[in-house]
Amino acid sequence: MDRRKRIVVGISGASGVVYGVRLLEMLRELDVESHLVMSRSAQMTLAYETDLRTADVQALADEHYPNADIGAAISSGSFRVDGMIVAPCSMKTLAEVATGNTGSLLSRAADVMLKERKRVVLMVRETPLHLGHLRNMTAATEIGAIIYPPVPAFYARPDNLQQMIDHTLGRVLDLFDIDAGTVKRWTGEHNEKKLVSVANG
Numbered sequence: 001m002d003r004r005k006r007i008v009v010g011i012s013g014a015s016g017v018v019y020g021v022r023l024l025e026m027l028r029e030l031d032v033e034s035h036l037v038m039s040r041s042a043q044m045t046l047a048y049e050t051d052l053r054t055a056d057v058q059a060l061a062d063e064h065y066p067n068a069d070i071g072a073a074i075s076s077g078s079f080r081v082d083g084m085i086v087a088p089c090s091m092k093t094l095a096e097v098a099t100g101n102t103g104s105l106l107s108r109a110a111d112v113m114l115k116e117r118k119r120v121v122l123m124v125r126e127t128p129l130h131l132g133h134l135r136n137m138t139a140a141t142e143i144g145a146i147i148y149p150p151v152p153a154f155y156a157r158p159d160n161l162q163q164m165i166d167h168t169l170g171r172v173l174d175l176f177d178i179d180a181g182t183v184k185r186w187t188g189e190h191n192e193k194k195l196v197s198v199a200n201g
Helices: 017-029 040-049 054-058 091-099 105-115 131-142 161-174 189-200
Strands: 006-011 033-038 063-065 083-089 119-124
Touching (some): 006 017, 017 033, 017 040, 017 054, 017 083, 033 040, 040 054, 083 105, 091 119, 091 131, 105 119
Parallel strands (some): 006 033, 006 083, 083 119
């Protein structure tokens, strides 16, 4: 029997909480079942960066769990799921995933996904990066995670911040074979026209 696609969304305390919020909105629009876990730091960042309350964000998800609930459904490999996106992913959460030091539900869920060979995308947010950060990114990649810093694609020529966010999240969802309809896909046409223009100029 077919089921809806199911994605776990983790929101950690890095700046850029809007990525997690908008991701939940997009998953709802796409009829993808979402399971949310937010760290305490994420709730603090939410208050700093938006006018939303934690309850507002939780209401966007089909299910949500306290970060301290290590026994939640998403902590088990028997939970049927298509993967997990941590948006944004703090350096602390990255370190926990990279080392298997899963002291919270957020990092435990990511660890379970990786052992079950499910796709885990970490939208890491920090700059500049020191060697420890880079080593943790390498370690996380070696165990199967995908490091996806939310770097805007300027070739899409976004008109506003919302379009930049939607394009980035659309590309993340591409990794799960979910077409959000928000990606301005590169075809090479603009480049070809410019080359012809220069050649004729």
